[in-house]
Each structure stands twice: as structure tokens, then as C-alpha cells.
Amino acid sequence: MADINLLTKRLAPAGSVVKLAKGMKIFAVVGTVLFFVAMVVMITIFVADSTSLAKSINNQETLTISIKSMETTEIEYTVVKDRVSSIKTIFDAGNVVDDLEDLLSLTNTIPKETEISHAEINKKSTKLSFRSPNSSNLVETFAKVVSTERYKTVILETFSYNPDKGYIIELEMSGS
Amino acid sequence: MNKGRKLIPASVTVIALPFIYVVILVVISYIAINTGMSKISQQKSNLAKSKKTESVLRDKEQTLQEASVVITPYVDYSTQALPDRNPSLAVISQVKTLGLEKDVELIDMAVSGFSEATKGISSAGMTVGITGDLDKTVDFIKSTKLLAPIIVLDMIEMEFSGNTISTDLRTQSFWKPLPKELGKISDPIDKLTETEIEILDELAQLKAPTFYDVSPSGPYTRGNPFSL
Numbered sequence: 243m244a245d246i247n248l249l250t251k252r253l254a255p256a257g258s259v260v261k262l263a264k265g266m267k268i269f270a271v272v273g274t275v276l277f278f279v280a281m282v283v284m285i286t287i288f289v290a291d292s293t294s295l296a297k298s299i300n301n302q303e304t305l306t307i308s309i310k311s312m313e314t315t316e317i318e319y320t321v322v323k324d325r326v327s328s329i330k331t332i333f334d335a336g337n338v339v340d341d342l343e344d345l346l347s348l349t350n351t352i353p354k355e356t357e358i359s360h361a362e363i364n365k366k367s368t369k370l371s372f373r374s375p376n377s378s379n380l381v382e383t384f385a386k387v388v389s390t391e392r393y394k395t396v397i398l399e400t401f402s403y404n405p406d407k408g409y410i411i412e413l414e415m416s417g418s
Numbered sequence: 419m420n421k422g423r424k425l426i427p428a429s430v431t432v433i434a435l436p437f438i439y440v441v442i443l444v445v446i447s448y449i450a451i452n453t454g455m456s457k458i459s460q461q462k463s464n465l466a467k468s469k470k471t472e473s474v475l476r477d478k479e480q481t482l483q484e485a486s487v488v489i490t491p492y493v494d495y496s497t498q499a500l501p502d503r504n505p506s507l508a509v510i511s512q513v514k515t516l517g518l519e520k521d522v523e524l525i526d527m528a529v530s531g532f533s534e535a536t537k538g539i540s541s542a543g544m545t546v547g548i549t550g551d552l553d554k555t556v557d558f559i560k561s562t563k564l565l566a567p568i569i570v571l572d573m574i575e576m577e578f579s580g581n582t583i584s585t586d587l588r589t590q591s592f593w594k595p596l597p598k599e600l601g602k603i604s605d606p607i608d609k610l611t612e613t614e615i616e617i618l619d620e621l622a623q624l625k626a627p628t629f630y631d632v633s634p635s636g637p638y639t640r641g642n643p644f645s646l
Contacts (some may be wrong), residue, residue, distance in 0.1 A: 250506045253426075255428040255432040255433075256498065259429040263433045266436035266437060266562075267436045270439045273440070273443045273447070274443060277450070280451060280454075281450065284455070285454075286457060287458050288454070288457060291461040291462060292461065295463055295464055297459065299468060300471050301472050302468065304476075305476060306603055306604075309475060309479055312482045312486060312550050314482070315486040318490060318493045319489055319607065320600055321497065321596060322610075323608065323610065324594075324597050325497060326610070326617050326618055326621075328500055328538065328592075329496065329617055330614065332592055335569045335570070336453060337571055338574055339560060339574075342556065342559055342560075342574055359574075359577075360577055361576040361578075362573070362574070362576075363555050364576075364627060365573075384566055
């Protein structure tokens with residue numbers, strides 16, 4: 243039996259519109275499915291994060307109780323940490339006892355006839371006064387002073403000669 | 419004819435329902451996904467903060483547990499080396515004892531002024547005059563590094579006269595008030611560095627003073643001699 247359509251062709255929907263409507267329906271179905279999938283994924287992530295957060299907060303409370311129970315240790319640790327960092331600052335500022343070692347290692351090498359009369363060590367430099375009985379001793383003493391690697395700068399502060407005492411020298415050394 | 423004009427065209431009827439559905443779906447999806455992502459993002463941020471705090475607390479707990487085994491003697495060593503009050507009396511006592519031990523003669527000792535706190539550390543200057551032969555003098559000077567409270571030598575002046583050496587030393591001793599608060603429980607705690615542990619081991623070798631606190635004497639209330 244043939245289809246009978248009593249409507250005029252003018253009143254029937256256009257073919258392109260019907261296709262568009264079909265496309266929209268498919269889009270709506272697929273979109274709805276995707277929407278629900280997205281909702282399920284988001285809710286799952288949110289619930290998982292909420293569970294992790296609750297667990298983390300619970301762990302924090304346990305750790306806080308544990309740390310509070312060690313308050314005496316924390317006080318001691320804070321004191322030690324504070325003291326030791328300050329002591330490091332003090333040590334870093336230097337101590338001339340170390341420079342005395344340098345001076346002694348120099349004086350041990352110079353000739354025995356050289357007579358040391360005065361030494362002054364401060365944080366900037368070391369001053370050394372000595373007497374050499376003769377010029378050969380003086381040359382040897384200077385050679386030892388100059389050849390030492392402990393002092394980068396050696397300044398001859400005073401140089402005098404006395405026929406009875408010999409050569410009287412004062413050096414200022416630094417940069418050890 | 420008027421009735422025909424009022425009729426909705428068939429094309430509109432066919433497309434209207436899917437169109438409205440799609441529009442509603444898009445709007446709802448936009449709002450839901452936007453809100454959902456914002457909530458998830460906020461939750462993730464809270465979780466990250468919480469995990470970080472937890473990590474700090476866990477490190478702190480572990481550090482304190484490890485420290486609890488060894489820390490107590492270090493408190494003594496470090497507070498003897500750097501006391502919380504002016505240690506000049508203890509330093510004088512230590513230097514006198516060291517002089518006797520090393521067989522050098524102490525000529526004079528004088529506290530020579532105080533300096534203001536730098537990084538919370540205050541210092542007291544002291545001059546010490548000694549005489550002795552070279553070996554004993556050098557031994558005495560080197561041994562000052564082994565005393566607690568810590569003494570730092572700023573200047574050494576030696577006058578040689580035959581075998582006897584007169585030496586003037588300019589020293590500094592230090593003190594620093596103890597910390598007054600612990601900070602928040604969630605504040606991180608720094609572990610002791612290798613250098614700091616080495617310093618603590620050095621401090622353990624220092625010779626502690628025989629006395630530290632000098633308690634004031636009197637005035638005391640007199641008892642009633644007639645009470646029976």
C-alpha cells in the first residue's frame with residue numbers, strides 16, 4: 243500500500259533540517275553519556291582526594307602528638323643548634339693561636355745565631371723583631387723568611403746596624 | 419489564512435526539541451565541569467599543603483627521635499662552651515688552672531671591657547700576662563683552645579729575654595642568651611650539618627670549668643635564739 247501524505251510539500255520539514263535534527267539528537271545522546279562519564283570521573287577524583295586529605299590530617303594529628311611528647315628533646319635540640327651555630331660564627335672569626343703555629347714553624351728554620359727579641363701576632367699580621375750578629379747570618383735568615391710559603395707579604399719595617407749588636411730588623415708579615 | 423500563519427513551521431518543530439536539549443546539556447555541562455574542576459583543584463591544593471605539612475612533621479619527628487639518643491650531653495658541652503651569661507669568672511678560673519698545669523707564671527689578668535651583641539653574641543675582653551720558657555708558653559697558648567667557655571686570642575705579644583719569654587695575651591670570651599621560644603610545632607627543624615657535628619665533637623673534648631654559677635651569699639634572716 244502506498245504512503246499517503248495529505249500535507250502539501252510546502253508544510254513538510256526540509257530534508258537538511260531533518261538531517262540537522264538527527265545530528266543534534268546523536269550529539270545530545272553522546273554528550274549526555276560523556277557528561278555522566280565526566281561526572282563519575284570527577285566525583286571519583288574528588289572522593290579519592292578527600293580520603294587522602296582526611297588520612298593526611300589524621301597522620302598530622304598523630305605526628306603532632308608524637309612531637310609534643312618529645313618536647314624536652316626539642317628544647318635541647320633547639321639550644322644545641324643555636325649554640326653550635328653561634329660557636330661556628332666565633333670560630334670562623336679566627337684565632338691567632340693558629341698564626342702562632344705559622345710563626346713557630348718559621349722560627350724553627352732560621353739560624354740559631356739569629357736572636358729573636360720580639361713577636362707580635364694579631365689577626366691582620368705578624369711582626370717579628372730579631373738581631374743578626376753578621377751579614378751572612380742576616381742573608382741566611384732573610385732567605386728562610388722569604389722562602390717560607392706561610393706568608394705572602396713580608397715588609398721590612400726597620401733595619402738598623404749597631405757595631406756591638408749587629409743588624410737589628412723588624413719585619414711585618416701577613417697573608418698566611 | 420490567519421490560522422495557517424499561526425502554525426509553527428514543521429522545520430522548526432523538528433529541530434526545536436534537539437536544539438533545546440543540546441543547549442541545556444552544554445550549559446549544564448559547562449557549569450558542572452567548571453564547578454567540579456574548581457572543587458577538585460582546591461581539594462588538590464589542600465591535599466598538597468597537607469602532605470607538605472605532614473612531610474615536615476614526619477622529618478621533625480624522625481630528627482627528634484634520632485636526636486633524643488645523643489642530644490643531652492651535647493647540651494652540656496655547648497652551653498659550657500658558650501654560656502648564657504658573662505663567663506669572665508669561669509674564664510679567669512680556667513686560665514689560672516691552666517697556668518698551674520702548664521707551669522707558667524701568671525703575672526696579671528684583667529677583664530678589659532665588654533662588646534655589644536653581634537648576632538646575639540656578646541663578648542668580654544681580657545688581658546693575660548705570663549712568663550715562662552718558650553715550650554711552656556707555647557703549650558699554654560695552644561691549650562687555651564681546649565678550654566670551656568671558649569676563649570679566642572686576638573693578639574699575642576712575646577718579649578724574648580734569654581730563655582724567658584714575657585707574653586701578653588688579649589683574649590675574648592663569649593656569651594649568648596638562650597633561645598626563648600620553640601616556634602610552631604609545624605615549623606621545620608634543621609638537621610645538624612656535618613660541620614656542626616664536627617664542632618660538637620670538638621666541644622666534647624673541651625675542659626669544663628670546675629665551677630660555673632656563683633650563688634650570692636646572704637643576707638639571711640636570723641633565727642629566733644629564744645625559740646624552744
